[in-house]
Amino acid sequence: MAGSxxxxxxxxxxxxxxxxxxVNPQLAQNIGTAARAMLNCGLSELRLAAPRDGxxxxxxxxxxxxxxxxxxxxxxxxxxxxAVAGLNYVFATTARExxxxxxxxxxxxAAKELRARAASGQKCGLMFGPxxxxxxxxxxxxxxxxxxxxxxxxxxxxxxxxxVMILAYEWFQAGDATPARExxxxxxxxxxKAELLNFFIMLEKELDESGFLRxxxxxxxxxxxxRNMFQRAGxxxxxxxxxxxxxxxxxxxxxxxxxxxxxxxxxxxRKKPPRVV
Amino acid sequence: MAGSxxxxxxxxxxxxxxxxxxVNPQLAQNIGTAARAMLNCGLSELRLAAPRDGxxxxxxxxxxxxxxxxxxxxxxxxxxxxAVAGLNYVFATTARExxxxxxxxxxxxAAKELRARAASGQKCGLMFGPxxxxxxxxxxxxxxxxxxxxxxxxxxxxxxxxxVMILAYEWFQAGDATPARExxxxxxxxxxKAELLNFFIMLEKELDESGFLRxxxxxxxxxxxxRNMFQRAGxxxxxxxxxxxxxxxxxxxxxxxxxxxxxxxxxxxRKKPPRVV
Numbered sequence: 038m039a040g041s042x043x044x045x046x047x048x049x050x051x052x053x054x055x056x057x058x059x060v061n062p063q064l065a066q067n068i069g070t071a072a073r074a075m076l077n078c079g080l081s082e083l084r085l086a087a088p089r090d091g092x093x094x095x096x097x098x099x100x101x102x103x104x105x106x107x108x109x110x111x112x113x114x115x116x117x118x119x120a121v122a123g124l125n126y127v128f129a130t131t132a133r134e135x136x137x138x139x140x141x142x143x144x145x146x147a148a149k150e151l152r153a154r155a156a157s158g159q160k161c162g163l164m165f166g167p168x169x170x171x172x173x174x175x176x177x178x179x180x181x182x183x184x185x186x187x188x189x190x191x192x193x194x195x196x197x198x199x200x201v202m203i204l205a206y207e208w209f210q211a212g213d214a215t216p217a218r219e220x221x222x223x224x225x226x227x228x229x230k231a232e233l234l235n236f237f238i239m240l241e242k243e244l245d246e247s248g249f250l251r252x253x254x255x256x257x258x259x260x261x262x263x264r265n266m267f268q269r270a271g272x273x274x275x276x277x278x279x280x281x282x283x284x285x286x287x288x289x290x291x292x293x294x295x296x297x298x299x300x301x302x303x304x305x306x307r308k309k310p311p312r313v314v
Numbered sequence: 315m316a317g318s319x320x321x322x323x324x325x326x327x328x329x330x331x332x333x334x335x336x337v338n339p340q341l342a343q344n345i346g347t348a349a350r351a352m353l354n355c356g357l358s359e360l361r362l363a364a365p366r367d368g369x370x371x372x373x374x375x376x377x378x379x380x381x382x383x384x385x386x387x388x389x390x391x392x393x394x395x396x397a398v399a400g401l402n403y404v405f406a407t408t409a410r411e412x413x414x415x416x417x418x419x420x421x422x423x424a425a426k427e428l429r430a431r432a433a434s435g436q437k438c439g440l441m442f443g444p445x446x447x448x449x450x451x452x453x454x455x456x457x458x459x460x461x462x463x464x465x466x467x468x469x470x471x472x473x474x475x476x477x478v479m480i481l482a483y484e485w486f487q488a489g490d491a492t493p494a495r496e497x498x499x500x501x502x503x504x505x506x507k508a509e510l511l512n513f514f515i516m517l518e519k520e521l522d523e524s525g526f527l528r529x530x531x532x533x534x535x536x537x538x539x540x541r542n543m544f545q546r547a548g549x550x551x552x553x554x555x556x557x558x559x560x561x562x563x564x565x566x567x568x569x570x571x572x573x574x575x576x577x578x579x580x581x582x583x584r585k586k587p588p589r590v591v
Contacts, residue, residue, distance in 0.1 A: 073476075077465045103469070104469065137500055138498060138502065139498055141496045141497075143492055145487070185492075192380065194354075194380065196350060196351075198476070199479045203480075206463075215462075217419065218420075221418055223415040271415075275415075
């Protein structure tokens with residue numbers, strides 16, 4: 038990866054984003070995947086407290102999938118106590134019920150707290166325990182509050198990098214303004230209602246001529262249902278042109294030489310010419 | 315893992331949870347990690363459309379970390395078209411901007427939609443593309459709407475299992491009632507205010523005697539600040555007993571033989587006896 042890419046990525050990281058502290062991580066691969074998850078969500082500062090297999094560790098690099106800058110700048114500490122120095126507020130993540138007198142927040146609520154603290158200039162941290170056991174109580178005692186991810190109680194053991202992902206994701210979402218739902222129209226625009234009505238009239242004329250709407254008492258409700266179905270699709274101008282063309286093409290055989298152009302009442306009696314679409 | 319564990323885990327999976335469809339997944343390890351993420355969040359039905367390295371694949375098992383039931387019951391399909399059969403509504407996930415006329419939802423909004431549809435008995439699906447490239451446009455055309463995870467625009471390439479995790483996580487949270495913030499008190503309860511006041515009075519008496527509060531005009535604000543600091547900690551009954559004991563122990567030396575018990579005005583002139591805490 039070129040240096041310019043790295044600079045772009047560093048620049049995209051959020052200045053007030055929390056520091057991630059991995060306490061005694063066992064697998065370097067998880068450190069790499071955690072780094073990738075961090076950069077996905079604009080986090081950039083990684084601290085490692087006594088990783089089992091030492092640091093730096095080449096096995097972390099492929100798993101980081103390009104988030105090398107985070108691995109390169111990761112800081113190594115001998116203990117959790119040392120790793121929290123320089124931070125003003127620290128959340129510890131935990132998967133199990135802990136009998137400690139401490140607040141327990143959902144990741145979403147913790148993200149709000151982190152955003153509020155970052156806005157007032159505080160430097161915050163998110164602490165994660167080792168893969169097998171999680172943080173020990175002595176580590177939890179160093180944290181201001183706990184975060185627990187609500188999960189299936191029958192299977193709540195989560196991969197380390199997945200936990201980092203969830204917390205980092207919630208941090209990013211808490212500061213992101215993407216609309217919850219956006220209707221996209223490709224290169225086109227939603228069709229003008231007049232155009233849509235033109236299509237309905239053309240379609241209904243062809244359906245009349247083909248005999249599809251031949252039962253008079255059913256016609257009004259059938260027309261309503263057909264209109265509603267196309268209405269609901271939220272068609273674009275381009276799609277409406279496509280539908281016009283489709284219907285025109287489907288009825289074209291009726292006007293072919295040897296065919297009658299009078300309204301058809303009993304299609305089943307007629308033989309349709311072969312046509313490959 | 316014992317069969318009973320498996321049954322417990324299956325039982326914990328949510329009946330209305332969406333089916334996960336992995337289209338052309340490349341790495342069996344990612345299939346395993348995705349299965350683990352699914353079960354973490356109560357999803358149980360996995361469909362594989364033309365996985366690159368075939369199926370079943372032993373490399374998926376360690377990564378699933380116990381979510382074997384999901385791998386065992388995963389269904390194999392030859393194409394995306396076949397894999398969506400039996401579903402009523404399908405979201406396709408995408409990491410990039412797509413110029414298709416289709417709604418794009420955030421994972422949170424998509425989760426609400428999935429919950430609403432599940433509540434009305436619809437069977438829904440979440441479709442994920444292969445690791446390197448994501449879903450092709452022909453696959454997207456089979457979906458009702460798109461889901462795009464808002465991420466750092468400078469580094470938005472996400473691991474497949476991480477994407478599954480985010481969508482599964484949002485599904486679970488949309489149906490979960492965990493309070494956003496809960497104050498835990500361990501085995502104790504928040505202290506009675508009368509007990510807290512007793513502690514303040516005892517502490518202030520000792521601080522008077524030790525000379526800490528000797529400047530009369532500063533005393534009222536110092537007392538307020540000290541009270542506020544302990545007040546804010548939200549102490550439990552047990553913690554208050556500990557604090558009482560701590561203060562009593564810290565002043566004990568003053569009453570030791572050879573020491574005066576009169577108020578001390580100038581501590582710096584005195585030599586504290588050695589005491590190992």
